[in-house]
Amino acid sequence: NSSIAQIDNDILTLTPVESKITYTLSNNNQTLNVKVSLPKNINGKINLKLNGMTINNSKVVNGSYTYKYDIPTQLSKANYTLNVIIQTNDGKVLRKNVTVTIPKRDVTSTITIRNSTPIEAGSTIEVIATIKMGKNNVDHGYVTFKINNQTFASKVKVVNGKATATYNLAPTLKLKDYEISIVYSGDENKNSNRNSTTLSVKKHHVHVDFDSLELFADSDNPIRIYFYDSNNNYIPYGQAGYKINGKTINSTLQIDGGVVIVNIKTPRIKDGETLKQTMTLKVGENNNHYAMSKDIELIIS
Structure with a gap:
């Protein structure tokens, strides 16, 4: 009768047959392939661990077992220990530790x-x-x-x-x-x-934060206008101008710290009436900002 000895140095000696536990790497060294080759009369349970963590529980059937294990990318060492434990149906326990070397791989x-x-x-x-x-x-x-x-x-x-x-x-x-x-x-x-x-890095887009203004009739209306970039920061400098109903009022306003002051002189209207006009604001393009043009509704009452 054959006797079962403990696995030693990658060889399980079962008189008179030699049996092996081996591994290979495939899939660009990302997959671990484990192979157990025992005499055909050996059946039982097998437990695989990698550095003590179970990666598979299965069976050895007619002395044969194979398993493919996708190596987790969080494993960072070059060498790991593959722990193999086989419990045969007749009560024997076979143990083997195999050093698995993972070579450097490209990412x-x-x-x-x-x-x-x-x-x-x-x-x-x-x-x-x-x-x-x-x-x-x-x-x-x-x-x-x-x-x-x-x-x-x-x-x-x-x-x-x-x-x-x-x-x-x-x-x-x-x-x-x-x-x-x-x-x-x-x-x-x-x-x-x-x-x-x-x-x-591109030029800034310029905008203002209002679409209309309510003004008193027959009066001078000084308006402080702030110009912002896409990050809602004041633009530091530039040249601005404005038109009312298509007529240029001023085209040489200098933006300082994001602001200009315009003075809108409104016409006299009848009591109880409302007059609407369009003010077109313009900012010229420079090295840091794109040009801007925006129509603002003036509501005069």
Whole structure:
């Protein structure tokens, strides 16, 4: 009769047959393939653990067992211990620890820039780095974020394939293209990765925060008008002008700290009547702002 000995040095000695427990890696070293080859008269239960964590409970049938395990991306070490425990139907226990070596593997990265307003000086942007291994999200490591090689966020943890950082563009930032780059740290079984994309800072769009004005008839009406950019900050300078019912009243107003003062002289009207006119506000284009033109309804009573 054959006797069952404990597995030793990858070989289970069953007189007179040698049997093995082996593993291979496939799918670009992302899948662990475990194979048990025992004499055909051995049947029982098998438990697989990786560093003490159960990854499979199954059966050995006619001495054979295979299992494919997709290696989680959060595993970051080069070496892990595969614990194999086989309980045969006749009450024997076979144990074997196998060292699994995971080689360095490549990851891929993409960069997404997200913003709620046009990307202008003074805007806040969100930069998202997506890190994948094949089709799987990487769940370990850190990302460093840079603009024109200057770090603005470091050691941002990768969770479910993503690391996110925010960046406030300075109000004085020049209008040009900037390089947004990321560096993924890698770990003992993942290679580091670098990527970059272009951030284009555009001119500001100008707006005012009202659509109509109510004015007294037959009077001078000094009006303070504020001009804002897309981030609702005052535009610091520029040239403005206005028309009333198509007639130019002033075209050389200088915006200072976001404001100009216009004086609207209204006509006399009959008691109880209301007169409506249209004031067209204009801002000229310059190096930092696009031109603006907006019609404002004047309600005179």
